[in-house]
Amino acid sequence: MRIRYKQWAVDYLKEHPEIVIDKIDFNNPFFKEHIYYEIGSGKGEFITDYALKHKDLNFLAVERAQTIAGMMAKRLEENEVKNVRVFPYDGEVVFEQTPEKSVDAIFLNFVDPWPKKKHAKRRLTYHTFLEEYYRMLKLGGEIYFKSDNDSLYEFTLEEIPLTKFKLVLAEEDYIFDEKNDAMTGYESKFRSLGQKIHRIVFKKE
Numbered sequence: 001m002r003i004r005y006k007q008w009a010v011d012y013l014k015e016h017p018e019i020v021i022d023k024i025d026f027n028n029p030f031f032k033e034h035i036y037y038e039i040g041s042g043k044g045e046f047i048t049d050y051a052l053k054h055k056d057l058n059f060l061a062v063e064r065a066q067t068i069a070g071m072m073a074k075r076l077e078e079n080e081v082k083n084v085r086v087f088p089y090d091g092e093v094v095f096e097q098t099p100e101k102s103v104d105a106i107f108l109n110f111v112d113p114w115p116k117k118k119h120a121k122r123r124l125t126y127h128t129f130l131e132e133y134y135r136m137l138k139l140g141g142e143i144y145f146k147s148d149n150d151s152l153y154e155f156t157l158e159e160i161p162l163t164k165f166k167l168v169l170a171e172e173d174y175i176f177d178e179k180n181d182a183m184t185g186y187e188s189k190f191r192s193l194g195q196k197i198h199r200i201v202f203k204k205e
């Protein structure tokens with residue numbers, strides 16, 4: 001997602017410590033019960049709606065682009081979402097700060113496909129990333145992946161068997177579940193163009 005730098009959005013991050021955190025601390029009660037992560041949240045369309053539909057859960061929305069993270073924080077505030085914290089850093093920082101067996105589930109929504117083969121290691125479903133997710137997840141924890149991208153979908157299905165994850169389901173044409181799921185920004189765009197959305201669920205057993 002290419003977005004021009006917006007000073008107000010970067011300032012917004014600094015001005016809203018009640019939503020934006022700069023450290024993942026599992027001593028903080030916010031992380032204690034049920035905590036779900038989304039990596040690469042974009043402007044927060046998904047996490048805003050999902051969190052409002054699932055008020056019994058807490059969410060950490062990770063977005064490394066400061067302007068985009070600021071736009072997400074504003075959206076959360078305007079929608080009076082209380083159960084999400086924005087973490088405006090790279091996923092790598094999340095891995096460093098998250099203890100093992102601590103996270104209930106991770107959303108990977110329309111992560112960057114990095115189409116060139118030489119960039120495969122940057123895809124957030126490359127097996128080294130999957131191993132980090134495996135370490136952070138509690139037993140029974142799941143990964144929810146959605147994408148419009150055929151190659152990334154196939155690639156992810158090839159990476160999963162390289163890890164200890166168990167595949168739960170792979171849907172080439174996911175019918176949106178209005179009641180339980182939420183639409184991401186990219187998903188709305190691609191669905192309006194008539195494109196198929198792929199979905200994969202895999203689990204730590």
Ligand SMILES: C[S@@+](CC[C@H](N)C(=O)[O-])C[C@H]1O[C@@H](n2cnc3c(N)ncnc32)[C@H](O)[C@@H]1O
Pocket residue numbers: 001039040041042043062063064065068089090091092109110111112184185186187
């Ligand atoms: C293609 S956009 C999708 C946004 C959103 N999930 C959606 O479906 O509308 C991917 C987003 O992930 C962010 N991103 C990519 N790699 C990341 C990483 N390693 N850590 C945190 N954010 C990342 C990008 O800045 C971008 O905003």
